[in-house]
Amino acid sequence: MSDVPLRSIPPAPDSCSPQGASCGCPLRAFVPLTLRLTLGSLLIFSGWLKLGISSFGGTLSTIDPQTVLYAIKGFQIPWLSDQPNLMAFLAFAVPWVELITGVALVLGLWTRAAAIVVALTMVGFTAGIIGIVARGLDVKCPCFGAMKFICGAEIGTCHILRNTGFFLAAVVIAKMGHGALGLDGFLNRKA
Amino acid sequence: MxxxxxxxxxxxxxxxxxxxxxxxxxxxxxxxxxxxxxxxKGSGVVVPPTTPTTAKLPTLPGGGDGTGPKATAPEAAPVVTRPTTEPATNTPTNAKPPTASPAPIAPAPVVDAGGQTMLSTDAAVALFNDLQTQFVDAREPDEFGAGRIPSAVSLPVSAFNGQNAEATEIKINMYLRRDLNVVVYCGGGQCDASKLVAKNLQARAFSKVAVYHDGMTGWTAAGLPTESGPENPPGLPRMPITPPASGGTSGGGSKP
Incomplete structure (x- = not known):
């Protein structure tokens, strides 16, 4: 019998760990990376366009929270339409949600949490858009400020499909994790 | 999971x-x-409970010089009765007759002797609901503040002269887009402010400019919604409006 204490043997690493960064599966590493960089960039872009802080010398067609407020009211969401202060708050908060989750996704920091928030946000946005389409309202979407991305300004089916795409991307990121080059992976290794 | x-x-x-x-x-x-x-925007707007107007004018003739695309106006088109030297066949319009509903809206701009496109109240309403048209109020600021077409931008004639000119240039670039229609109006009837402002805008590379002939008088007489108070910031969405139950608002009871 040896007196040398047995060292615990660490389990063999899962080569396809959802954490992805150190795994051997390229798909698990680069699919989330691609999705979070794409989705995160778009969220940063759309959030910034709505904050009205800077258009970088007129380079970007930004709008301000006042315009976002008008758009929110244009959705004519029952109950919310009677809460002007809450709508005004949302006009400021929604762009920040997009911006912060976008930054988190790009950095790969708290990736799954950010992806879940994005997915829930997209569910909310899409529900509102479906309500608009179903009621036949003519509302312009400030989704990307005064700029158009894939869809035109008038809210319609295109916006539903686009948001569904964003939602699915967020779900995939939430399922697969940060993938390659994420701060989450760096912090996990450090821990 | x-x-x-x-x-x-x-x-x-x-x-x-x-x-x-x-x-x-x-x-x-x-x-x-x-x-x-x-x-x-347009708060306090009382929308008459009538059938929504679906007829739209997607674009205005370019240039306002009578050289725009030619089309035959609908026979029953409620055009503005206005002295013109142009024969009816020269009426430049690419207005689409209503197709989605039997709404009695058949806007047909006409060109007056000065070469500017004049709009009836019906045409103005259709363009308003198109949401791709910007309305410019050529009256003085006090009249603008007292009551105006919802979402209109204030550009009085005096703003183009003297010490206001530079600020006006900035405002035009901030508030108005050159790729969209611009409808200019004033008090209605014989007022010339709208025509002068329209010419000023055309001189600044706005190619889709028209004058709403009956102006504010015709608009209010037709029972259409207005808004008052300070001017709204640029780039805001607006809500479509519906014409009064009587349907056709052509002429709008304008009082020159």
């Missing part, structure tokens, strides 16, 4: 923290910003 793995609890906690950070940033931003109005 990811959310229910061993780290699922912390994931949801982190999600809550992210939302909290965003709400906090939004609240801080709101506190540091000027208060924003919770009233929708």
């Amino acid at each position: 990811v959310c229910c793995s061993s780290s699922g609890g912390s994931t949801w906690l982190r999600a809550a923290v992210l939302v909290g950070m965003a709400l906090g940033a939004g609240g801080l931003h709101m506190a540091l910003s000027d208060p924003i109005s919770t009233e929708l």
Whole structure:
């Protein structure tokens, strides 16, 4: 019998760990990376366009929270339409949600949490858009400020499909994790 | 499922923290910003309970010089009765007759002797509901503040002269888009302010400019909604309106 204490043997690493960064599966590493960089960039872009802080010398067609407020009211969401202060708050908060989750996704920091928030946000946005389409309202979407991305300004089916795409991307990121080059992976290794 | 793995609890906690950070940033931003109005543009608008107008005028003839695309106006088109030297066949319009509903709207711009496209009240309403048209109020600021077409931009004739000119140039670039229609109006009837402002805009590379002939008088006489108070910031969406129950608003009871 040896007196040398047995060292615990660490389990063999899962080569396809959802954490992805150190795994051997390229798909698990680069699919989330691609999705979070794409989705995160778009969220940063759309959030910034709505904050009205800077258009970088007129380079970007930004709008301000006042315009976002008008758009929110244009959705004519029952109950919310009677809460002007809450709508005004949302006009400021929604762009920040997009911006912060976008930054988190790009950095790969708290990736799954950010992806879940994005997915829930997209569910909310899409529900509102479906309500608009179903009621036949003519509302312009400030989704990307005064700029158009894939869809035109008038809210319609295109916006539903686009948001569904964003939602699915967020779900995939939430399922697969940060993938390659994420701060989450760096912090996990450090821990 | 990811959310229910061993780290699922912390994931949801982190999600809550992210939302909290965003709400906090939004609240801080709101506190540091000027208060924003919770009233929708055109607040106080009383929309007559009538059948919604679906007829639209997607574009205006370019240039306002009578050289725009030619089309035959609908026979029953409620055009403005206005002295013109142009024969009817020269009426430049690419207005589409209503197709989606039997709404009695058949806007047909006409060109007056000065070469400017004149719109009837029906045409103005159709363009208003097109939401791709910008309305410019050529009256003085006090009249503008007292009552105007919802979402209109104030550009009085006096703003193009003297010390106001530079600020006006900036305002035009901020408020108006050259790729969209611009409809200029004044008090209605024989007022010339709208025509002068329209010419000024055309001189600044606005190619889709028309004059709403009956102006504010025709608009209010037709029972159409107005808004009052300070001018709204640029780029805001507006709500479509419906014409009064009587249907055709051509002429609008304008009082020259």
